[in-house]
Amino acid sequence: MKSTKQKIIDLADELIRTRGYNAFSYADIAAQLHIKNAAIHYHFPIKADLGISVLEHEMAAMRAAWQQWAALPEDEQLQKFMHTFGIKSKEAKICLMGSLTPDYITFTAAMQEKVEQMCAEIIQWLTQVLQRGREKKRVMYEGRPYDRALLVIASLQSSLLLSRVMGAQAFGQISQQLLQDLRP
Amino acid sequence: MKSTKQKIIDLADELIRTRGYNAFSYADIAAQLHIKNAAIHYHFPIKADLGISVLEHEMAAMRAAWQQWAALPEDEQLQKFMHTFGIKSKEAKICLMGSLTPDYITFTAAMQEKVEQMCAEIIQWLTQVLQRGREKKRVMYEGRPYDRALLVIASLQSSLLLSRVMGAQAFGQISQQLLQDLRP
């Protein structure tokens, strides 16, 4: 049985991914969970506290997945990573980066920092996978691993944004092209 | 001398690109232009009317640019297109697609349609440039031109989003990689 706090985080996560951070309110959560507005404020005094908790939860889940994949060849780790985006695409959801970076300047300093940390951590992981993958000749590309990591994450992020507008097949089309460019 | 209506559209465009559609209000515009709230409602009865006008203006400007470039070789058209994103990146602004697609489901049907139209038109132009460019051997890539167009626009869109969080150099790093993959 999930705690109320966890239910709030999960629902906030969903609302951020579907409607956006500035387009959901405590009232939306209260109504859906059959609790009162103030109950949310008890767990998360201000909205940024909830936003930060959602980010921390997402990062914990990502780190857990990365650890599970750690022993796999780098090209397979990459495919697993892409697959998580594919799942989101089918649910008509977007990633937290895609949802939160457009509204970035409306956030509190503490939340901006969390968003920055998340982006940096994802890019760092991708950079390492791409670097080792190239060393072991599991993937191929020109230029610096960091730069390629930026391209990959940027493409995946936007593929979710575009999928909701242009149709769900957009994700597959973009990720296919992305993989093609990385084939050894 | 710009009309009040045009000033409202221009300021709304800037606010959408910096703060996001759901994070700016008629009051923000009224204060900056030293007019009253109701003056904006006179020109744009509901917020979606203003949003749609911003989109139509952007599309008109884009079509004008495309026409100017029409005689250039396709790889140069592509570089010009990327350069417009580079300018936005330096201004810490994002493209309308990047700003509006995350909030897509909170829009009215009429505005959703406009966003869809804009995305479709940009992708269509890019598809044609990439197709002709490959025929003339000015650019090279595997797969369908439409799929490659999706990848290109997705990368550019997200490069602006990431630039504000990870630093302005991100745009250059991503677009460099993008061009590398298209080199004949």
Add this chain to the structure above:
DNA sequence: TTTAAAACTTACTAATTAGTAAGTAAATTT
């Protein structure tokens, strides 16, 4: 079993939101 801490609800507030109705001034047309 009393105490106390945790997890809420009730009942608000002050600010902001999009949007409207009625009136006014300025420009344009007749």
Add this chain to the structure above:
DNA sequence: AAATTTACTTACTAATTAGTAAGTTTTAAA
């Protein structure tokens, strides 16, 4: 010069927003 249209302002409203203060119930500890 009179009539009309355009471009506003004044003065609101009803709903929603994040957030708070004080009280109540539930859970757990001493």
